[in-house]
Amino acid sequence: MPKKDASLKLNRRKFLTAAAVAGASGAVNPAKAATTADPPQRLPSALPPNAHVAAAETGAAPLPSRDNGTPGSDFMVDVIKTLDIKYLPANPASSYRGIHESLINYGKNTMPEFLTCMHEESGVAMCHGYFKATGKPIMTLVHGVVGLQHAAMAVYNAWCDRVPVLIMGGNDLDAAKRAPGVPTFHSAQDINAIVRDYTKWDDTPVSPQHFAQSFVRMYKIATTPPYGPVMMSLDGGLQTEPIREDGEKLYIPKFFASAPPQGDSGAVKEAARLLVDAERPVIVVDRMARTPEGVKRLVELAELLQAPVVDQGNRMNFPNTHPLSRPANVINQADVIIGMEVSDYWNTVNGFIDNGDDGIGRNVTKIKPGTKLISISSTELLTKSNYQDFQRFQSIDVSMPGDAEATLPSLIEAVKSAISSDRKDAMTKRGDAIRAAHAKGLENTKQAAAIAWDAVPINTARLVMETYAQIKDLDWSLVSTSGNTSNWANRLWPMEKHHQWLGWSGGYGVGYGAPASVGAALGNRDLGRFSVSIQSDGDLMYAPGVLWTAARHKIPLLAVMHNNRGYHQEVMHVQRLSNFRNRVANIGNDLGPVGTSIMNPDIQYHDLAKSMGWWAKGPITDPADLAPAIKEAVAVVKSGQPALVNVLTQPR
Numbered sequence: 052m053p054k055k056d057a058s059l060k061l062n063r064r065k066f067l068t069a070a071a072v073a074g075a076s077g078a079v080n081p082a083k084a085a086t087t088a089d090p091p092q093r094l095p096s097a098l099p100p101n102a103h104v105a106a107a108e109t110g111a112a113p114l115p116s117r118d119n120g121t122p123g124s125d126f127m128v129d130v131i132k133t134l135d136i137k138y139l140p141a142n143p144a145s146s147y148r149g150i151h152e153s154l155i156n157y158g159k160n161t162m163p164e165f166l167t168c169m170h171e172e173s174g175v176a177m178c179h180g181y182f183k184a185t186g187k188p189i190m191t192l193v194h195g196v197v198g199l200q201h202a203a204m205a206v207y208n209a210w211c212d213r214v215p216v217l218i219m220g221g222n223d224l225d226a227a228k229r230a231p232g233v234p235t236f237h238s239a240q241d242i243n244a245i246v247r248d249y250t251k252w253d254d255t256p257v258s259p260q261h262f263a264q265s266f267v268r269m270y271k272i273a274t275t276p277p278y279g280p281v282m283m284s285l286d287g288g289l290q291t292e293p294i295r296e297d298g299e300k301l302y303i304p305k306f307f308a309s310a311p312p313q314g315d316s317g318a319v320k321e322a323a324r325l326l327v328d329a330e331r332p333v334i335v336v337d338r339m340a341r342t343p344e345g346v347k348r349l350v351e352l353a354e355l356l357q358a359p360v361v362d363q364g365n366r367m368n369f370p371n372t373h374p375l376s377r378p379a380n381v382i383n384q385a386d387v388i389i390g391m392e393v394s395d396y397w398n399t400v401n402g403f404i405d406n407g408d409d410g411i412g413r414n415v416t417k418i419k420p421g422t423k424l425i426s427i428s429s430t431e432l433l434t435k436s437n438y439q440d441f442q443r444f445q446s447i448d449v450s451m452p453g454d455a456e457a458t459l460p461s462l463i464e465a466v467k468s469a470i471s472s473d474r475k476d477a478m479t480k481r482g483d484a485i486r487a488a489h490a491k492g493l494e495n496t497k498q499a500a501a502i503a504w505d506a507v508p509i510n511t512a513r514l515v516m517e518t519y520a521q522i523k524d525l526d527w528s529l530v531s532t533s534g535n536t537s538n539w540a541n542r543l544w545p546m547e548k549h550h551q552w553l554g555w556s557g558g559y560g561v562g563y564g565a566p567a568s569v570g571a572a573l574g575n576r577d578l579g580r581f582s583v584s585i586q587s588d589g590d591l592m593y594a595p596g597v598l599w600t601a602a603r604h605k606i607p608l609l610a611v612m613h614n615n616r617g618y619h620q621e622v623m624h625v626q627r628l629s630n631f632r633n634r635v636a637n638i639g640n641d642l643g644p645v646g647t648s649i650m651n652p653d654i655q656y657h658d659l660a661k662s663m664g665w666w667a668k669g670p671i672t673d674p675a676d677l678a679p680a681i682k683e684a685v686a687v688v689k690s691g692q693p694a695l696v697n698v699l700t701q702p703r
């Protein structure tokens with residue numbers, strides 16, 4: 052038995068004496084704390100704090116009396132309930148306490164159901180992932196100023212990824228009424244300014260009726276292609292003040308979805324003519340398929356033209372098992388290219404070599420001179436000035452600002468009527484050649500994946516394929532792959548359904564993978580699908596609290612970790628630049644690259660996940676242990692719980 056430390060005992064007695072003295076002076080009330088013999092008591096969490104504690108912790112103004120009539124926030128809940136919004140993942144805050152209280156008490160915490168988040172970025176990213184899994188928007192609430200500042204990167208990701216997210220931020224507008232101190236630090240003239248450059252619309256309603264119009268309007272704007280996040284500042288007074296109807300009865304405007312914008316009919320005909328007359332047309336798609344219908348339409352167009360399809364993968368647009376599915380290098384031979392919802396057209400037909408001869412990058416063209424370019428993209432309808440998500444400028448021969456999925460039916464009809472019987476034979480021949488190349492390509496990819504199959508740390512191709520082997524018979528949905536596993540899942544998992552691949556973050560703001568996976572898994576849970584993510588280490592540690600949210604709300608998700616113990620992309624950037632400058636990269640005292648390794652101490656992600664209520668296993672170092680561990684995890688997820696397998700992997 053270790054000896055008891057006498058000084059510790061003495062300190063404890065001293066402490067208790069000091070506390071009792073403080074109690075006698077009335078500054079705090081330590082009566083309970085001092086009587087150590089009492090059993091520990093569980094106090095109701097809503098006990099009113101004493102005045103001193105309240106002022107120190109919140110600085111909140113006294114609440115208005117109880118019989119003040121119907122608070123504005125009850126009406127807000129009535130409005131929200133008309134729009135079929137199932138969940139509200141959010142981190143709590145006093146600036147929206149009015150609507151928070153109405154949602155859970157008046158609204159009975161259903162439609163929407165509040166899910167507790169530990170970071171505002173997680174709340175927004177969960178909404179982002181949820182939409183991509185279900186096609187239905189949900190909403191989040193944030194604390195004005197500081198919460199929205201936390202949320203900002205996730206809003207930017209949703210903006211770049213063209214995903215509707217409904218965001219409301221509490222804010223105390225009335226300087227004469229708001230409490231001094233913390234609530235005033237957390238107020239602004241215009242909180243929406245924080246995200247205005249990367250939201251589709253924002254508003255600050257000043258009356259309940261204004262709220263009703265603006266909420267329905269924001270829902271409509273967000274869900275009309277091109278989709279995007281929208282923002283509303285919700286005044287504290289508007290939430291808490293009783294409704295005064297001033298003779299006019301409040302009403303809730305009815306929501307009707309808008310039809311998506313389509314490409315101009317003349318331009319559609321011109322595009323069809325170019326495609327039909329082309330010798331080597333190529334279809335390039337990025338965020339084309341908003342819905343499963345988009346995939347079907349694209350297959351129809353590709354088969355009509357017998358043209359190869361390059362899926363850039365920000366959505367599942369085209370089955371990778373389809374014989375017309377081809378990698379990006381077919382672009383080099385194209386005489387006509389049609390890009391649909393391509394987020395970076397310049398980079399599709401040009402290349403940029405980082406650290407080129409001059410050290411700052413070199414531009415090269417990928418296409419032959421004279422190649423005709425066609426574009427259908429709704430992004431052109433949603434360009435703002437400051438953030439550069441619109442990418443480099445590319446001249447396009449036939450450019451159609453419009454939604455590609457909605458334009459496809461008329462394009463298909465135009466192509467059908469432009470095809471003459473003599474073109475048909477040439478097209479069939481072309482299709483045969485593409486089919487043969489597809490089969491060969493798949494064989495080459497398999498060969499490449501098998502290289503160093505037994506490597507330790509574990510090969511990323513093996514990580515991904517051992518995962519697939521355990522889920523292949525389920526209705527699986529790959530909700531995210533964070534970090535870089537050389538794109539093995541997209542190259543080798545047969546992806547045929549729209550929900551089998553939800554795409555990346557949009558703005559490449561790292562920290563998206565974990566929360567978006569949880570949000571997508573929430574949507575998939577209700578649809579009876581099995582959610583799986585490849586979870587990198589760096590991404591998880593931005594806001595790992597979302598693991599708790601998943602466990603707390605029983606969201607089944609299989610997270611298989613690509614734990615390469617580093618921010619490997621950045622390892623490579625620094626290494627490459629060191630090479631260019633003819634210097635040896637400083638690997639630090641503990642053999643970890645400086646500023647980019649996540650080692651020593653190594654993070655025990657399985658313990659982290661377990662501590663937040665997940666089933667978890669790891670670290671898996673031997674490739675032979677991988678399959679049994681993932682199998683166990685799959686069984687846990689099927690029972691309705693989240694599970695994480697921590698696997699030590701190769702860098703890429």
Ligand SMILES: Cc1ncc(C[n+]2csc(CCOP(=O)(O)OP(=O)(O)O)c2C)c(N)n1
Pocket residue numbers: 204533534535536559560561562587588589590591615617618619620621702
């Ligand atoms: C918010 C944010 N911070 C920093 C970066 C720069 N960055 C790009 S990739 C990356 C590494 C991410 O590490 P991990 O998720 O483990 O993926 P890995 O590169 O190791 O596969 C970083 C830090 C970023 N894109 N976003």
Ligand SMILES: [Mg+2]
Pocket residue numbers: 534587588589613614615616617618619
């Ligand atoms: Mg990493």
